[in-house]
Amino acid sequence: MKAISSDFAPPLKLISPFFSAGVIFYLLSMLALLFFEPTFSYAQMNVAGWIHLFLLGFVMMIIFGAMAQLIPVVLEAGHAVVDVYYVIFPLLLVGASLMVAGFWLMPGILPYGGLLVLVAMIIFAVENVATLRKTTIRTLTIKTVAWSNGYLLLGILTGFAIALGLSGDLGINVPLMLKAHVYAVLGGYVVLTIIGLSLILIPMFSLAHGFEETAINRAFKLVITGVGIVFAGALFAQEWLMYIGYALNMLGVFFYIWQIYIIARLTVRKEMDIWAKSMIFAFGTLIVSIVLGLVYFMSGKESILHASVWFILLGFIASMITGHLYKIVPFLVWFERFAPLVGKEKVPMLHEMYSKEGASMMFWFTASGVVLGGLGLLFESDMLFKGGASFLFAGAIFLFITMRKMLAYGK
Amino acid sequence: MCSITKEVVFDAISTVIDPEVGFNLVEMGLIYDAIIDENCNVHVIMTLSTQGCPLHQMITTWVKEAVERIEDVGEVEVEVVWEPAWNISMAHDNVKQALGGM
Numbered sequence: 136m137k138a139i140s141s142d143f144a145p146p147l148k149l150i151s152p153f154f155s156a157g158v159i160f161y162l163l164s165m166l167a168l169l170f171f172e173p174t175f176s177y178a179q180m181n182v183a184g185w186i187h188l189f190l191l192g193f194v195m196m197i198i199f200g201a202m203a204q205l206i207p208v209v210l211e212a213g214h215a216v217v218d219v220y221y222v223i224f225p226l227l228l229v230g231a232s233l234m235v236a237g238f239w240l241m242p243g244i245l246p247y248g249g250l251l252v253l254v255a256m257i258i259f260a261v262e263n264v265a266t267l268r269k270t271t272i273r274t275l276t277i278k279t280v281a282w283s284n285g286y287l288l289l290g291i292l293t294g295f296a297i298a299l300g301l302s303g304d305l306g307i308n309v310p311l312m313l314k315a316h317v318y319a320v321l322g323g324y325v326v327l328t329i330i331g332l333s334l335i336l337i338p339m340f341s342l343a344h345g346f347e348e349t350a351i352n353r354a355f356k357l358v359i360t361g362v363g364i365v366f367a368g369a370l371f372a373q374e375w376l377m378y379i380g381y382a383l384n385m386l387g388v389f390f391y392i393w394q395i396y397i398i399a400r401l402t403v404r405k406e407m408d409i410w411a412k413s414m415i416f417a418f419g420t421l422i423v424s425i426v427l428g429l430v431y432f433m434s435g436k437e438s439i440l441h442a443s444v445w446f447i448l449l450g451f452i453a454s455m456i457t458g459h460l461y462k463i464v465p466f467l468v469w470f471e472r473f474a475p476l477v478g479k480e481k482v483p484m485l486h487e488m489y490s491k492e493g494a495s496m497m498f499w500f501t502a503s504g505v506v507l508g509g510l511g512l513l514f515e516s517d518m519l520f521k522g523g524a525s526f527l528f529a530g531a532i533f534l535f536i537t538m539r540k541m542l543a544y545g546k
Numbered sequence: 547m548c549s550i551t552k553e554v555v556f557d558a559i560s561t562v563i564d565p566e567v568g569f570n571l572v573e574m575g576l577i578y579d580a581i582i583d584e585n586c587n588v589h590v591i592m593t594l595s596t597q598g599c600p601l602h603q604m605i606t607t608w609v610k611e612a613v614e615r616i617e618d619v620g621e622v623e624v625e626v627v628w629e630p631a632w633n634i635s636m637a638h639d640n641v642k643q644a645l646g647g648m
Binding site: 338470 | 634
C-alpha cells in the first residue's frame, strides 16, 4: 500500500508566507513592467533587476512554498527537517529584495543579497536531498527532483560569482557566466521542477488515468542532458556545444508537450474552471514561445528572442503557477481549518473557497496582457507593450485580492 | 447472525464527500467492496482517484468513522487497493455527467 502523505503535511502557517510574499512580488513585477520599454538588452541592470524580482520573488518563492507541501506527496516521506522552511522564507525574502535593490539602485549590495539567497537555496537543496534519502522509491519524478536541486546549486553558485564580478570583487567573464547561470536556474531548476510537478498535479486534478509515460521519460532525459551541455558550453566558451544543448532541450520540451497532449485526451474532468483555463493558456504560450525561439535561431532578430522569453516566463511559467494556486491554496486552507470538522458539521468544497468572478478577471486580464505585451516586444511597439503591462497589472491585483480571500477563508 | 448489510455500509460511506470534486465516495465508484462477517466486523475495500492523494489518510479515517457510526457494528477495517485502478467508468452516471465525461 502507498505510504500516507497527509501525516507529513507541514502546517499552513509555514507555507502561507511563501504564497503571500510570492503574490506580492508578482504584483510588484507587473507594476514595474509599466516603467520598461519594449527594446532592451539582457545585460541592462534594470532588466536583470526585473528578472530577479519575477524569478526569485515570485517564481522561486511560490515553488519553495509548494515544494514544502508537495515533496512529501511526491516522495511519500516526511521532510527531514521541515522547520528549515521558517529560516528559508526570511532569507529568500530579504535576499531577493536586496538583489533587486542592488540591480536597480546600489550594485554594491548585490553580493549581500546574493549571499542570503545562496544560503536559503543551499538549505532548501540540502533539506531536499536529506528528505530524498529517506525514501526508497525511485520514480522518474523523484530522480528529477534530485537533478533539479543539483542544477539549482550550480545556478546559485554561478549567480553568486556574477554578483561578485559585478561589484568588482571577482575577475570573471560575466556574460558567459550569465548564460550558465540563466540556463542552470531557468532550465535546470524551474523548468525541470515544473515538468516534474505537472506530471503529478495535472493528472491528479484532471482525473486522467492509465496514460503511457514514454514521452515524459524522454522529455526528462533530454532536458537534463541538454541543460548540462549548455551549462558546460557556457562555462568553457564552446558555442557549438551550447547549440547541441539547445536542440536537445527543444526536443525535450516537444516530448513534454506530447505527454501533456496524451494526458489531456484522457482527462475526465471537462469543466473549464480557472485551473483548466490557465493550463490551456500556459501550454498555448509554451508552443508560441518555442516557435518564436526557432524563428530567432533562424533569423537572429533580438525582438523575437525577447517575445519568446516573454511568453515562456509570463505565459507558461506564470500561468502554470497561478492556475495551480487556485487548487493548492484552497486545499491547504481546507486541510488546516475544515478537515477536522468533517462529519461534525457542513464543510465547504474547495471550489467554493475562492471567488470565481475574481479568478476569471485575473485570468482574462492576465491572458490579454501576455498577448499584448508579447506583441509589443515582437513589433517593438511601446503602445502595445504598455497596454499589455497595464492589463497584467490589473490581473495581478485580482490575483492578490483572491489570494488574500482564499488564505483568510474560515479564519 | 449480523443484520448489517452491504447496502447499509455503502449508505454510511456515502456521507463521505471528496472535497475536491464534491461527490461522495460511493457515487465516485471508489468503494469496491464491504465484507461483513457474522460478528458484524466490517472490512471495506476501496481505492482513491490518484495514488499521490494528499488526503489519503484522512479519507480512510472518514470512511472508518462513517462505518463505525452504524449501530451494532464490530471492528472496522479499511483497505486501500490500487488494483483495479479507478477510472471514470466506475463512477455513477450523475458524476460522469457533472464532470463532463458523458
